[in-house]
Amino acid sequence: MISKQEKEEKNEKEKREIVVPGEIIVSGEDYLPGEWTEREGKNIIASRFGLADKSGRLVKIIPLSGIYIPRKGNVVIGKVLDITFNGWIIDTNAPYQSFLSIMECSKFVNKNDLSECYSIGDMIAVKVLSVKRKGIDLTAKGRNLGKLEGGIIIHINSNKVPRVIGKEGSMINLIKKESNCDITVGQNGIIWIRGNKIENELFAKKAILFVTEKSFIEGLTEKTKEWLEKNKKSKEEK
Amino acid sequence: MDVPNLTKKRIKDYLEAGKRFDGRKLLDHRNIEIEPCVSNNAEGSARVKMGDTEVIAGVKMGLGEPYPDHEDEGTMMTTMELLPLSSENFEYGPPRINAIETARIIDRGIRESGLIDFKKLCVKKGEKVWTVFIDLYSINDDGNLLDAGALAAITALLNAKIPKYDEKQEKVVFGELTTKKLPLTKDIPITFTFHKIGKAIILDPSREEEEASDTRLSIALSHGKKEIMVNAMQKGGEVPFSQEEIIKIIDAAEKKYKEIEKELFDKIEKNLKAKK
Amino acid sequence: MAFTKRPDGRKFDEMREMKAKVGVVPRADGSALFAFGDTIAIASVYGPKPLHPQHLQDPEKGVLRVNYDMISFSVNERKRPGPSRRGQEISKVTEWALAPALKIDNFQNTVVDVHIVILQANASTRCAGINAAALALAHAGVPMKELVSAVSIGKVDDKIVIDLIKEEEDYKEGEGSTDIPLAFLSESGKITLLQLDGKAQTKKLKEIIEAGKKACEKVYELQKKTLKEVKGE
16 A cells, blocks of 8 residues: 555656657547657657656657756846957856847946947856747846846756756755855756855855755755755854 | 856955855865776776866877987876867867967976886887877866866876787787786876965866966976976966965975875775776 | 686676766766776766858858767877777768667758767777767757667677677687677668678678667667656756
8 A cells, every 4th residue: 555645746747757859648538749759650759868857738748958048038147258349148057159239238338348348258148039940049137137246147047947946946946045146047957146155155055066966856945955954054153 | 157246256255254156265176086997998098087177088098209318218108188078168270389388397296206118118229219109188177177187188098008919910919918017117196286266276276266366376296206306397377376385285285295195095996996 | 617607797698787867078068988898988968059160161050060079098008189080981871870769850050069978998989989979969959860879799709799898899700700790780680780890700790780770679668768767957
């Protein structure tokens, strides 16, 4: 006799299994092919390596690894690579070139010296306006967007970002509060942390890495709360 | 993505407070893994990891002519390939200056330490000697390929055996090793590359720290007959060092050598025994 | 003396022990190791990423670039570091073997770089390389229609053997040795690599290709298993 909890966990496991490209996830006319899947006759086939989510009619793949594919509306953090006559070329770790036009700068721009606004090597938080064949268009206009000053940058697997943010921001807000740091999480896996003390920044970094390492377990928010409590004490003892 | 300005600045701030991103002390190494005998077809080989940085080394031997002014001595040649496999920053083509410089620094450390007894590699004076080829390959670049490469090179030499030599045909029988080890002395060199970032001096930089580094000083040391000897030094990078900094680094290198030599050599020996 | 027994004691249709692992190059977007016995290949993938210089870009779709190389001590007699004509040819046929499996039409102006390095060679290196590369591509999250699996079939004297080793490649008696590397797409079963080097009767080829397909199915099982065992990293 299996308990209710075991039954639920079994169901969860069945709803999500790792699939490889070309594998049939489900078969049947009722299902719809979602992200990273394709319909082939009766079958829904995986187009990318990852976790297959067949919890509803829409079948999709949640990638476990690999590059970040930008979507309109995503907030990402990028590095200024080059300056042209009408904007900045930004590296967002995406497959395509990203461009921020003068018009989309967050502040007043001196047309004769764009580097006054953003120089090469600067990190900026931007939003994806559009993704086209020839590249990604960005904007720095908006709340919490623009040049990032001070702090540190860390890189995580972009597929873990949803876990790090949590439901309605619950996870990242918890970490922000406990570490006393400003944190901006880019959908591209680049995260900016700024605190008024080095220890706080390193603490926030450790917390985020804890979440990414344990991203596949259940009850992660609770476990993270515990970790934060335990480690905050030892941090203060130092 | 290369290291952004703000991270470089932050690394400098942290170092001034004596802290590194991964919690290490300024002169601490990351976890070092040494695995000897990783190749079936090499005369000697090794894999070394420092943190996530991974380098493999292979020793191959061949017969050649000696140098005219060293007629009874074997020769050696060290090459390093920075494989595009190991980093998006490495390109295909003939070795660039970073690969060439790294290989030559490692080479000098080994050559000048006297580790290899070149006189015992003479087959026929003036005509035939053994050449020791040390080939290094980067497998994953997470900073400090030089020190990892140098350690892999000496580990490979320590387990290298001489291939069979067919005297009648005057040819090397590749694929068949004798039980005779490469003639080595006890003067085993270790290379330490110190990086200056802002005002701080660190050892074994991570990839980010290496990119934020202003200048570096590599030092290869070994046991001399009575005292520790410096066999190779190389300052690399544009930013100059002060005299005090250089002296400080030399002292730190000697101290570090004494600190970790036993631990490293014990590790090599233990892992060698495990392979047999 | 006719060829009746394999030098390592395997049955004619028996493969060497295979080994596969992903994530061996943490810095890359995807990476893997694949081994047939003591033939070991590693592969790493970077991309899709913008392709520079611009004139090499394809405005219609993403581009696949493959480079295959052997390290100097992968073989008995030291291979001088540097590109070889053999390496360049293998790079190209490997690219042709992998490209049909990829779905990078929507990644215009980008490149997917695949680097294959042979650490140890005992024949079947290009096949080990293709198997490692297919794993690395999947690990890198590159959209793919299916995986690619490769194996070397041999005809030694008049016997068809699976997963050739060097000693068999060098067999000179009777009909000598013929090496046939093959690669199949895992779902559609189409052939993406086919080469032959030696002497084989036309009527034997059908049998050889069948043997190749069966062997590649075993390779695919291992590739699939390896990917399914990846934990969140």
